Amino acid sequence: MRNLKLLGIFCFLFIGGTLMAQNGSTMVGGAEMYPNKNIVENASQSNDHTTLVAAVKAAGLVETLQSEGPFTVFAPTNAAFEKLPAGTVESLLKPENKEQLQAVLTYHVIAGDFGAKDVVAAIEEGDGKATFETVQGGKLYAMMEDGKVKLKDASGNVATVTTADVNQSNGVIHVIDTVVLPGK
Template sequence: MRKLKHLGILCFLFIGGTLMAQNGSTMVGGAEMSPRKNIVENASQSSDHTTLVAAVKAAGLVETLQGDGPFTVFAPTNAAFEKLPAGTVEALLKPENKEKLQAVLTYHVIAGNFSADDVVAAIKEADGKATFETVSGGKLYAMMEDGKVKLKDASGNVATVTIANVNQSNGVIHVIDTVVLPGK
């Protein structure tokens, strides 16, 4: 990667679908994601992940996702949450639905640090469809389609990884365009 400077202003490069700062950190939701910060600290800075952060807080998972990990988080954007049926997010955020919200959110998390290369290698090793066990105990299926990593959930929803390898001090985030849901 060639470093660029223009009149002393920090420059950004668009590399393989990911906006990168000159220092090698990734830009998500208009904010620089520091590999020295944990998952919650970085996600809280992204304007694309305000719904996810609110859900993590409502579910009581902030401490967990600030822990040592490592964790691989498939982080749905605000637009991904907007694809859910009307009223779904509001209902999940109610205190009486805390366990269901926890199940949905932990379905987006895999124990360990799986880079995009690790996920792609697992897909190839499994003849095109890798199975990952989520922290919630469910199964998430990964495959390649048109050169992109796709995730299929237990309900048949398919998400695309839109930004990969957002490194954190306690794992990695891969941004996805659809909320994945555990089976019923």
């Protein structure tokens, strides 16, 4: 019985694909994401987002994503970046490709705080499809498939939201399994 009580103290709840700690923070990449920390502070703690954080730093977007916001970030995992053709990430991280990297990263960001319920409501209002304008200026299309939110980019690539509603002090992160790319 004592072990059960101790287990309860450190217990985590698994809710809809999201690991949630008792204090209300969400677990992403093996680390707690605290709602009182900003997007960069939290993302830099996730073992699943080291490539994204390196890209944000190389693009000079740290200060922007630490600002008041609010922002909605569709955050690709390391595995999502690994799906890109060989050499793509390395090429984007070169100083001479900073503008292209900024375009890719800001295509993953929507101005405002769009929680999962807001995204789903927009999909329902749009008869199964919602269109969001990204900070980059392009369009991301959201739809539901098999009970999951999917994002389609300008090139037809589709990403699935794997963890939703990771609340931040300056917005919300939704983890995705594929890098979405702006049109040419």
